[in-house]
Amino acid sequence: MSTLAFPASRSVPIAPPRPSSALLATEAGAGRSTLADLLRLMGVIDSLDDGADVQPLLLRALRPGEVLFHEGGAMDAVYFVRGGTFKRVRTCEDGYEQVLDFADRGDLLGLDALGQESHPSGAVALELASVYCVPVHELHALGHRYPSFDRILHQAAARALAARDELASMMAAVAAEVRLARFLLLRSQRLAASGQSPRRFRLRMGRRDIASHLGVAHETVSRSFGALAGMGVLRVDNREVEIIDMAGLRELARSTRRPQHDGDGLRAA
Amino acid sequence: MSTLAFPASRSVPIAPPRPSSALLATEAGAGRSTLADLLRLMGVIDSLDDGADVQPLLLRALRPGEVLFHEGGAMDAVYFVRGGTFKRVRTCEDGYEQVLDFADRGDLLGLDALGQESHPSGAVALELASVYCVPVHELHALGHRYPSFDRILHQAAARALAARDELASMMAAVAAEVRLARFLLLRSQRLAASGQSPRRFRLRMGRRDIASHLGVAHETVSRSFGALAGMGVLRVDNREVEIIDMAGLRELARSTRRPQHDGDGLRAA
DNA sequence: CGTGATCTTGAAGGGGGTCAACTGGAGTGG
DNA sequence: CCACTCCAGTTGACCCCCTTCAAGATCACG
Helix, strand or coil, X not given: CCCCCCCCCCCCCCCCCCCCCHHHHCCCEEEEEEHHHHHHHCCCCCCCCCCCXXXXXXXXXXXXXXXXXXXXXXXXXEEEEEECEEEEEEEXXXXXXXXXXXXXXXXXXXXXXXXXXXXXXXXXXXXXXXXXXXXXXXXXXXXXXXXXHHHHHHHHHHHHHHHHHHHHHHHCCCCHHHHHHHHHHHHHHHHHHCCCCCCEEECCCCHHHHHHHHCCCHHHHHHHHHHHHHXXXXXXXXXXXXXXXXXXXXXXXXXXXXXXXXXXXXXXX | CXXXXXCCCCCCCCCCCCCCCHHHHCCCEEEEEEHHHHHHHCCCCCCCCCCCCCCEEEEEEECCCCEEECCCCECCEEEEEEECEEEEEEECCCCCEEEEEEEECCCEECHHHCCCXXXXXXXXXXXXXXXXXXXXXXXXXXXXXXXXXXXXXHHHHHHHHHXXXXXXXHHCCCCHHHHHHHHHHXXXXXXXXXXXXXXXXXXXXXXXXXXXXXXXXXXXXXXXXXXXXXXXXXXXXXCEEEECCHHHHHHHHHCCCCCCCCCCCCCCC
């Protein structure tokens, strides 16, 4: 039975991935692009530095499951995600794969290996994806020659730092449903920022990855999805999610573990 | 009774804080320094850029409990920790204070606010501390004029990124004692990197802060300390910690909650 | 020495981890 | 087309660990 069945449009993907450029959609591989493309991707509209449109930049495409860089692997470049979704993972010595976070359009990957000798984390494409590659040995030179590149690099680094702190909210000491609610809200906000629908979307990652990211067992994720659907804030069919009651979901995400006795959530500092 | 009593030297701090420079030890305030000092702090020994020793830099001292910058506050500078320890926190809407991580000597603070309009997290000194302040409006100029500054900035940012991923290991789905073991090992390694003793040290933070950082109740932290002491890997007296059996502690930190179900992590694309 | 914060310890109860079984879709090959 | 396998997801049952509440012990500080 399915308390959480979708209306009818099961077979139709809700948010169809916008068609990548021709050379990428066909197959995984590498292509050439320019710094100007990257700057535009990162929201630089005015003040394109002179020469940015002829400064070549490697563009790499990846198929689902393909790894952008391995954990422990040598660092050779940093990557700006142009399209698609990645998961960043760290594997414990016992084989448990910890999902650190998910990266999509505009996110910076691989910078954390700058000082180190190897990548402290790995990155795996969850769907068809493409990235701009910036070799480390060009990093400073590019930043020096193109001020706007320096700016987007710093900005992306700052975004990456802030994004990592979100993990704390996910895995904080709260009930599992609350973690899931926060996770879904974060996804929703990210999609909204990309111009996609914040209320209906398809999760790119499996339950296992979500579970790892939230710090719970994957069965608990299933149950929490069920619970949220039962409360009427969500509709769920496998990876398709529709947020019915956004306010309710927000309310849920706000709450802490403590059940409380009286009802007012207000607490003096 | 105390299964976890210290030998005798209770009143003697194990790792006495190295005396700060005179102008700082006296009281909290601000002083003047140079870029060369910062570069030396960050390990740049050769190739000091010309003029770095006359490039002025604001040095700020903080007393325990004093906040370096508030969560939500406007961003005006980034900070390199010169001495002392900070906790980075984010306060939930319900008043719960999530401890993101702890920063000490050589760590970079405040960079995550670069793109944003306000600080996504706050930083509070846990003891007498001092930081080099680099105003944001000088950031690019300094990086442009002094290549080694650009390098340490990137490197510190990378370190900050990697450090944040450690949080995942702490709050991952494992037993509380394992989290504490991992936390203590990380502290130990950090101290070792600073030239301090990795086996005996004083924790700068309270049980509550540790609990928040590990994602458990503070009572559980107490019990876990007791458990570790009972297993004979630790000796604990309040915030003084001595690691008796480093190998045993490592072994503990390694273990996961999940027993495993055969683990070839390989997956064909 | 008192006052409050921090830390420890105990008891109780539930949330979620673990194990196990079932479902359903995708891929494979007969 | 169906049998078979494999994997992702769901659901159920059990029960232990950790949260919560409460009280006591210890420490920090005026």
